[in-house]
Structures are given as structure tokens and as C-alpha cells.
Amino acid sequence: xxxxxxxxxxxxxxxxxGPCDQSFADVPPTHxxxxxxxxxxxxxxxxxxxxxxxxxxxxxxxxxxxxDLPIAGQIIFCQICKSQRFTQVAVIDVTTMNFNLxxxxxxxxxLGVPVVAIRDTSCTLDAMEFEALGLIDxxxxxxxxxxxELASKLPDAIANAKMPVTxxxxxSRAQPLYLLRSxxxxxxxxxxxxTVKKSGLRFRVYxxxxxxxxxxxxxxxxxxxxxxxxxxxxxxxxxGATVHNARGAFVAGLAMASGCSVFVLQEGPDQQPIDxxxxxxxxxxxxxxxxxxxxFIKGLYEEIQSTRFVPITLPLRPLETxxxxxxxxxxxxxxxxxxxxxxxxxNDAKRGHAxxxxxxxxxxxxxxxxxxxxxxxxxxxxxxxxxxxxxxQFLTLRERLLSSISLGLQEHVLTAFWNYILLIELAAKIxxxxxxFASKQPQRFELYEKLRRLIEGEGEAExxxxxxxxxxxxxxxxxxxxxxxxxxxxxxxxxxxxxxxIKEVQAVLSEYLKFKEGVWILIDNLDKSWxxxxxxxxxxxxxxxxxxxxxxxxxxxERNNVECxxxxxxxxxxxxxxxxxxxxxxxxxxxxxxxTDEEVFKLLIHRRMMASTRLxxxxxxxxxxxxxxxxxxxxxxxxxxxxxxxxxxxxxxFLRQCINVAVNRGNTKVLEADILQAEKQYSEDQLQGxxxxxxxxxxxxxxxxxxxxxxxxxxxxxxIEAKVTGFGVPQAIVEEAVQILLWFGFLGMIGTDxxxxxxxxxxxxxxRMLREATPGTRWVIHPAFRSVLGCEAN
Numbered sequence: 001x002x003x004x005x006x007x008x009x010x011x012x013x014x015x016x017x018g019p020c021d022q023s024f025a026d027v028p029p030t031h032x033x034x035x036x037x038x039x040x041x042x043x044x045x046x047x048x049x050x051x052x053x054x055x056x057x058x059x060x061x062x063x064x065x066x067x068d069l070p071i072a073g074q075i076i077f078c079q080i081c082k083s084q085r086f087t088q089v090a091v092i093d094v095t096t097m098n099f100n101l102x103x104x105x106x107x108x109x110x111l112g113v114p115v116v117a118i119r120d121t122s123c124t125l126d127a128m129e130f131e132a133l134g135l136i137d138x139x140x141x142x143x144x145x146x147x148x149e150l151a152s153k154l155p156d157a158i159a160n161a162k163m164p165v166t167x168x169x170x171x172s173r174a175q176p177l178y179l180l181r182s183x184x185x186x187x188x189x190x191x192x193x194x195t196v197k198k199s200g201l202r203f204r205v206y207x208x209x210x211x212x213x214x215x216x217x218x219x220x221x222x223x224x225x226x227x228x229x230x231x232x233x234x235x236x237x238x239x240g241a242t243v244h245n246a247r248g249a250f251v252a253g254l255a256m257a258s259g260c261s262v263f264v265l266q267e268g269p270d271q272q273p274i275d276x277x278x279x280x281x282x283x284x285x286x287x288x289x290x291x292x293x294x295x296f297i298k299g300l301y302e303e304i305q306s307t308r309f310v311p312i313t314l315p316l317r318p319l320e321t322x323x324x325x326x327x328x329x330x331x332x333x334x335x336x337x338x339x340x341x342x343x344x345x346x347n348d349a350k351r352g353h354a355x356x357x358x359x360x361x362x363x364x365x366x367x368x369x370x371x372x373x374x375x376x377x378x379x380x381x382x383x384x385x386x387x388x389x390x391x392x393q394f395l396t397l398r399e400r401l402l403s404s405i406s407l408g409l410q411e412h413v414l415t416a417f418w419n420y421i422l423l424i425e426l427a428a429k430i431x432x433x434x435x436x437f438a439s440k441q442p443q444r445f446e447l448y449e450k451l452r453r454l455i456e457g458e459g460e461a462e463x464x465x466x467x468x469x470x471x472x473x474x475x476x477x478x479x480x481x482x483x484x485x486x487x488x489x490x491x492x493x494x495x496x497x498x499x500x501x502i503k504e505v506q507a508v509l510s511e512y513l514k515f516k517e518g519v520w521i522l523i524d525n526l527d528k529s530w531x532x533x534x535x536x537x538x539x540x541x542x543x544x545x546x547x548x549x550x551x552x553x554x555x556x557x558e559r560n561n562v563e564c565x566x567x568x569x570x571x572x573x574x575x576x577x578x579x580x581x582x583x584x585x586x587x588x589x590x591x592x593x594x595x596t597d598e599e600v601f602k603l604l605i606h607r608r609m610m611a612s613t614r615l616x617x618x619x620x621x622x623x624x625x626x627x628x629x630x631x632x633x634x635x636x637x638x639x640x641x642x643x644x645x646x647x648x649x650x651x652x653x654f655l656r657q658c659i660n661v662a663v664n665r666g667n668t669k670v671l672e673a674d675i676l677q678a679e680k681q682y683s684e685d686q687l688q689g690x691x692x693x694x695x696x697x698x699x700x701x702x703x704x705x706x707x708x709x710x711x712x713x714x715x716x717x718x719x720i721e722a723k724v725t726g727f728g729v730p731q732a733i734v735e736e737a738v739q740i741l742l743w744f745g746f747l748g749m750i751g752t753d754x755x756x757x758x759x760x761x762x763x764x765x766x767x768r769m770l771r772e773a774t775p776g777t778r779w780v781i782h783p784a785f786r787s788v789l790g791c792e793a794n
Contacts, residue, residue, distance in 0.1 A: 003112035036093035049147035110257025134213035191289035359593030362649030414545030531696030
């Protein structure tokens, strides 16, 4: 039987923008309804023939296809919706990457209808895209090559179909919005994020740059805990658009079936699939985005304030209460307060002992960013300026201005640029936060009013957020390109950069800040869109000039006895480039985030276990309550940790996969078989992640790990080079390819003590690794990739 409650019209339907306006009378129930694409025609014909054969061989099985729907003169979505609400199982063909079918798949699962995914294994049209998507891997597939094979397999598959996710979730009022980012950061996406930030709504985000594959379990959790879902779709000509837009179609279907308010925004005039085209908005100019989003945001606020929201209060099994948190610190800012681990590196940052925090992607830089911010955010004696610019916002400036002027002039322009940004943003932060407190002191209020008048009148920028103001300043600088190119003096450059009398802003700001005990400037995400190991000289100059601007600002404020601390958070590969381009390498103290101690990882996980379960036992007692203690003769925590890249994000991701597998199997604790299944999914995610990073580094190396499919996990140097050349890499760049694989941690080496060693243990000093190696050194494939590549133990 279909889930209880879905055979009545829903209280909210995105198509109707309110209560469903359809009649559900006389909708014939079915055991299974089959959905497939009309192209390729031979596959569609095979599926139709399989259904015909079933009607003869299994007459009691009520099975229909989408061609049986009464579509003439009707809204197609409404007929699809009804058919799914009155069927026990949805059979959906996923042979090709069809957006309609991805939407229908998400919609069926959102209703709670089990899905049987079928695919013709002889068709390889979109195999790579499905592998990159990874969203439906956990569903499993019914494979076929002809109609008879499909007809013979479907009855058992339909009879045994189950929901892949059974956990119930409660919509969150604290973070009611879920936002699906695109892998390309377009002006439209920037406006979407800016509009949401200005609305005041708290939100969670899926960012494919941080997490290349969205799992089915995570999609369920994020959508089912949301009141609203925003999906941004890319123009079809953009790189990665097919995979991203398929993910967007699935999430939109899942959200609409779950009763969420859904905002789908398409970049450009692309024609949308018929199932959901009527709910898609389009923009040709980023300036249109705030207007298009306004009704959606207004509706969300009304939803939050309405009484229609009824939380789910189903009792949770103990394992279901265990929540390790989100892999992205941005999505758990409030939750971090309850389980944030104050490491020695965090304490150094909070004490202002460094100007740079450096770590691998996923090593916890953003968590420290929010930790330091939270430590001083609520204090009226401190002013905290937290900025999260993204490198792409400087792309236009870099391409259209910096490339055409001398290196010395570039540095002057960028330092003046950053100095202006920091002063204006500090003033804007004071105007935004201090009105109530400043009004209690006449002298302070007079300075406050001066600051407000000095920064007002910016038009669009005054109403925008930091991203808007940054882009506006970039546009202003570009308008003066010809004048800048003809100048040689830094003073003249400053006058062209500064829109306002910056000396007056600086003077009033310095006087106002005497009412504060200190200023904190925290800058994260600057290198977010820069390829790993691919930062250019101009990119590094952007950071160098930022560091110089913060030093200049510190000197200016300290002359007025105002203590100012600035911390910039960057990736380790960018830091290596920065050191190479910086003459005075000892000028800035640096905190390196280095996760090598298993005990610290245990503390990290233990805090999250206690926060979610409200249990206070030691880790050694809590772990076996939820996880089988030993796997393959090794402690299960050590087994899991050793298969990660030794980053908090990776460990959290693996553990979440373990919980999802165990809960979906109905287990009361995570068993060895659950961990091994989770390892397969985690390994696939890691492989897709390294594909993206290798592609950014050098396109020829994008799929290089495939050279090691079925390989022994231990190899000598000659075997590695043979596999690399056998994959088609020219001999001239084989050494470069091997070093790239070492740098990313795909390959490591066996040390003289017999232990596996990887680049992160050498602070990514690959040359130091190579100097330690001898002709007899054995090299090893990282355990994170062995499962998906089928590497043999030796």
C-alpha cells in the first residue's frame, strides 16, 4: 500500500502556490507505475514490451506506464503526481540522464513511495555523469539488456522494493532554508546568496566545491528539515551543468513532494523539462534576482509564522539520535557552539598569535573562523569584522586590469583597494550594530552619526551586503582603468580607488574605536574558487596586498591605542605559493592545522556524540554503544580513521555514511557489514573529489586514478610509472604526474618503520618525501581509494 496520507490532496502544492486544486477521485491504484524517456526510442520500446509481457505472464500485477496517463488537456505534473500517490512502487528508468526522470525519482521518494531504478547496461551515454552525480548509488539497480530480461526481473524487484531512507525528520525553524549552489559561481548565484543573507533567513547550503557528491541520505535530511528549498540551475553550455542540473531536478522533486516552498532559478533562456518547467524562474541579468526571489522569501516568513507547521514527534531509536553534524562548518554555526573542540591552534588564533591560519580543505579552518568570531561576537567591547570574499569576485579585476599594468602598480592598486574595503566595512559594521549602544553616550553618538553620513549615499551598495559592495568597487576600478594605467604614484592611485574622503573616514573611525577594547578582522574563503595548486601570481598578489593592507590598518589604529588583530584563513597549497612570492617570509606568524593524532580525532567525535545523544559517558564506553568495536581485527574507530585523509570533514562524512547504512538496514548499532558498505560509498565520494581537484590542476591528469583499477595496494616505482604511462600520460610528464598523486595523498610510501606515510605528514613537502625514498622504497595507494578501485591487498 502507498504511504498513509498521500492519497488526499496536499495542503500545499508548489504548482498551485497553495492547497492542491486537483480531484483525486477515480485515480486507479497500481502495484507499480513505470516512468521512462521516449529517447533513445529502442530503450523506451524495450520497457514498453516488458510491461506488455508482464501483463500476460503476471495478470494480477497491476502495472502501468506514463503513456497510460490521461494527459490530454491536463497539467502533466498533476497527472504524474496522482499516479505516484496511487502506486505502491515507482519504476524509473535511469539509463540516461533525463531531468524529467530525476525530478520524478525525487518526487516519488519525497512522497515515501519506494523506487525501483532500472537501466539498460548496454547504453553508456551518460555513465560518467551518473558516476559524478552519485546521488542514487544507494538505490541499487535492476539491470537489463532486453525486454524479456527486464520482464523476468521486475516482479521480484517490485515485491521487495523498500524506501532507502526511513528516518523521520522535523523541519527546522532555526535554519528553515536549504540552498543548492552550483559548481560555477555566476553573478546570478552571487545575487541569490546575497539576497538570502539580506533577508535575515538562516540557511544551510550544499556546495559542490566542498562536497563533490550529494548523498541520497544527506539530500533527504537537508530537504526534510527545511521549510524552503532554493535550487540554482546553470545554463546548459557551462561546464558541469548536466550533473548539477540533474541534482537540482532531483532535489526540487524531493522538496515539492515534501511540501516545501521551492524556488528554482534558471540562468539564461534554457528550455526546462515539462514536468517542472512551470515552477522555474529565469534570469538574464543578475539584477533581476532579488525581485524574483522576493515572493519566495516573503512566503517563507509567512510559513515560519503560521500555525500549519506541525513537528514530527515520532520516537527515535538510540542510533537515530546520533548526529555527527555537517561536513561544512557554514551549515552548523549554531551547533558548533555545543561541540566545538578548542584545539591548541584555535587558542593561538583567539589570542591573536598569528595572522595566517593554514590548512588543507576540510581541515577545520572555517570552524576556527566561526569559533574566534563567536568568542568576541557578543561583546560590545570588541568589533568583529568577518568577511568571506571569494576569489572569483576578483577574476574580472585580474583579467581586465592587473594583466595590463606593471607588477609594482598592481601591488599599489590592490593594497589601496583592500585598505578602502576594510575601512568602509568596519564603518558599515559599526553603523549596522552600534546604533542602540552609541545613542547612550553623546560623544560616541556624534561620531556614530558622522560615520553613518560618510558611508551613506552608496545607492545599491548601501542596500547590499559585502559581496555587492565588493563587486561594485571592482566595477568602479575598471571604469578608471585607463587613468590607472597612466599613473605611477601610489598617492594618485589611492585618489582614484577611493570613492570617498578616506582620510576623514579613517579619522572618525579611529576616534570611534576608542570606545572599543579591540578590533578583530577575520577573512575566510578568499581562495575558495582557486584550483588546488593552481593559484596564479595575481591570486597570490591579492593575498599579499590584503596582508599589507591589514598591517597598514593596524598601524593606523594602534597610533590611537586601538588594538587590532587580523587573521586570514587560506589553504596550504596557496600558502606554499605565498611563501614563494614573499621576500620577507618571517613577517607573518602562521598557525598550521595538522591533524595526525588519533586521540584528538576521538575528542572531536566524542563531543559531537555527547551533544546529540545527551549522554556523558567516556568515549571508550560510548563508542561500543553505537558501533561494533572491532572490524577485521582492528578497532573500528581506527579502521575508519585510517581510511580517511585525516581531515575532520572526511571522518565526519564516513561516520555519517555508517549511521545512514545502519539505520536504513534497521540495525540498532553500526555493524561490521554496515561499515564495509559505507566504506564503498565513502571511497566513491573520495574518488570523485580527487577527480575534480586533478582536473583543476591539469586536465590530462583528471582521471589518472583509474590507471590503478585492480592494482595491488603496494607497488614499486617502476610499477607506478608503468601504470601512469599505460594510461596514456606522455613520458615527459610522468614524474609530474607521480608527484601530483603524492601531493594529493592518492599515493604514499612505506617508511623505514613499516608505517604508511602521506604528503600531509610532511606538510605537503613532496620533495622531502622523495629525498627520503630509496630505490627499494615501496609505494602505497591510500586506503580511501582502495575499495572503489578494487585494489588487491599484498
